[in-house]
Every structure is written in C-alpha cells, then in structure tokens.
Amino acid sequence: MLIKEWMSRTVITLESDKSLKDALKLFQTRVISMLPVLKKEKLVGIVTDGDIKKASPSDATTLDKFEMTSLLDTVTIESVMSKPVVTIQADHTVDEAAGIMLAKGISGMPVVDTTGKIQGIITKSDIFRCFVSFTGVSNKGQVFAFKLRDKPGIIKNLTDMIRNSGGRLVSIMTSYDDFEKGFRKVFFHTFDIDPDKFDRLVENFYGTGNLLYAADLSKGFRRMF
Numbered sequence: 703m704l705i706k707e708w709m710s711r712t713v714i715t716l717e718s719d720k721s722l723k724d725a726l727k728l729f730q731t732r733v734i735s736m737l738p739v740l741k742k743e744k745l746v747g748i749v750t751d752g753d754i755k756k757a758s759p760s761d762a763t764t765l766d767k768f769e770m771t772s773l774l775d776t777v778t779i780e781s782v783m784s785k786p787v788v789t790i791q792a793d794h795t796v797d798e799a800a801g802i803m804l805a806k807g808i809s810g811m812p813v814v815d816t817t818g819k820i821q822g823i824i825t826k827s828d829i830f831r832c833f834v835s836f837t838g839v840s841n842k843g844q845v846f847a848f849k850l851r852d853k854p855g856i857i858k859n860l861t862d863m864i865r866n867s868g869g870r871l872v873s874i875m876t877s878y879d880d881f882e883k884g885f886r887k888v889f890f891h892t893f894d895i896d897p898d899k900f901d902r903l904v905e906n907f908y909g910t911g912n913l914l915y916a917a918d919l920s921k922g923f924r925r926m927f
Contacts, residue, residue, distance in 0.1 A: 705799055706792035708832045709813045709822035715740050718747065722777040725749055738812045738820055739783045745818060747783030750809070756782075789814045792821055796832045799824050838872035839919070843893040844900060846907060847915035852878075852886050860890065860907070867903045869895040887914070897921065 714734055716725055718741040725737060729751050739747040789812050790799055799811065803826065810825035834840050846864075850856050861871060869892040876888045895903065900918055907913040908927060917924040 703796040703832055703836065704792070705790060705794050705796060705813055705824055706822070708796055708828045709792065709824040710828065711822045713738060713812070713820055713823050715820065716749070716779055717741065718778070718780040718783070720779050722754065722779065722782065725779055726754055729754055735825060736810050736823070737779075738787070738823070739779055741780075743819075745787055745789070745812060745814065745820060747780070747785040748787045748812065749779055749783045753782050753784060787812060789818075790824065791815065796824075796829055800829050803829075836873055837875070838891045838893070841872075841893065842919040843872060843891055844869070844895050845915070845917040845919065846890045846892070846913065848888045848890075848907070848912045849881065849885055849914055850888050850912055852884055857888060860888075860910075863903065863906060864890065864892055864895070867895055867899045869893065869899075869903075 714728060714732055715738045716728065718739050728734065728737060735751055737749045738745055739749055788802065788806055788808060790802065792813050792815070803809065803811065810823060810828075812820050813822040813824055815821055839845070846860075848860065857874065861874075864871060872891040872893055874888065874890055876886050878886045881887060895918075897918070904913070904916045904925075907916065913927050915924075915926055
C-alpha cells in the first residue's frame with residue numbers, strides 16, 4: 703500500500719502571487735479540495751476550499767457583484783494560505799498517510815521527493831479507495847469479526863476453518879483499540895463460501911466463544927453476537 707500507487711499524479715497548483723479570485727475559479731471549475739501554492743517552483747503553502755470560504759465575503763455582504771470581484775482581485779493567495787505544509791514522500795505507506803492526516807486534522811497532503819518537488823497529492827478519497835480495494839468489500843464476500851486473545855497461532859486456527867469450508871481469504875485486519883490488554887479485534891474478509899457451508903461455519907465460529915459479527919454481503923445477511 704505505497705502512496706505512489708494510490709496518489710493522484712496530476713496536481714493543480716497556484717503561484718503565491720495569484721489572487722483569491724484565481725483560486726476561487728479553480729475550485730469552481732475543477733474537482734479539487736486543495737491547491738498547493740508555489741513560489742519559484744518551491745512549495746510554500748496550501749489552500750483548501752475551507753480557506754477560500756473563510757477569506758471570501760459572506761453571503762450577507764452588501765457589496766455588489768463588481769465590488770466583490772474587485773475585492774477578490776486584491777487578496778493574494780499568499781495572505782490566506784496555510785503554512786508550513788504537511789507533506790509526505792511517495793515511498794511511505796497509505797496507512798502512514800492516514801495516521802498523519804488524522805493526527806493533523808487535514809484531508810490531504812502533497813507528495814514530494816527528497817528535494818521537495820511535488821510528485822502528486824494524496825487525499826482521504828484516495829485512502830478510501832485503497833481501503834475498499836484491500837478489504838475486498840466491494841466484491842460482496844463474507845465478513846467475520848472476532849475478539850481474540852493476543853497469542854501466537856490463534857489466527858491460523860480460524861483461517862484453517864475458513865479454508866476447510868471452501869473459503870478464499872481476501873484480507874485480515876486487526877486492531878487493539880477499545881479492548882483490554884491481551885485481546886484484539888480481528889476482521890476476516892473472504893470469498894467463495896457456499897451458503898450451506900457459511901451457516902455451518904458461523905455455528906462453528908460462534909462455538910469458539912470469540913465471534914462478534916458475521917455477514918454474507920452477497921445475501922444481505924448480517925448478525926451481531
């Protein structure tokens with residue numbers, strides 16, 4: 703899940719001496735949520751659609767259309783952009799990017815090389831695409847969630863049960879959040895389990911005392927335990 707495989711390579715940028723009007727036009731005519739700001743080809747800031755809204759006159763303004771256009775022309779992007787810019791490199795992973803974005807409260811980052819030159823941009827939409835692709839959930843398989851003791855071999859026992867039911871394992875995700883020490887939550891996404899074998903597998907999983915959730919997305923079946 704390297705960033706270079708999921709980032710958008712076509713990046714729309716704006717020079718720092720451009721006006722708020724120039725930025726507003728780009729946000730209105732392109733499908734973008736942020737604009738890296740350059741000064742002599744160097745990344746110096748970033749402008750989001752939220753920055754544009756904050757800097758623009760409110761809907762309650764008494765300015766007419768021509769006065770508003772004139773005002774937007776006088777405001778430079780350099781005066782409203784956010785800096786310094788949080789960036790990441792293309793050889794980092796998507797989950798690293800997600801962690802940074804969550805911690806910083808941002809929706810995307812420019813991707814730069816070792817010299818600081820922009821190579822692309824990664825946004826929360828790219829991370830969602832990556833997540834959906836790797837979980838396999840868009841292909842409507844089966845999902846099982848467990849509360850498991852954090853000890854060697856326990857996941858293998860469950861994957862053996864899936865394999866013996868004719869299932870094909872797509873992904874395994876695990877989390878230690880919101881669980882007491884010594885336990886973790888594990889999600890399995892599978893394909894190709896026949897309906898009759900799925901029901902028996904759910905019974906067997908439930909018998910282990912660890913099953914929290916089971917779903918067959920192809921049938922619309924979902925059950926909490």
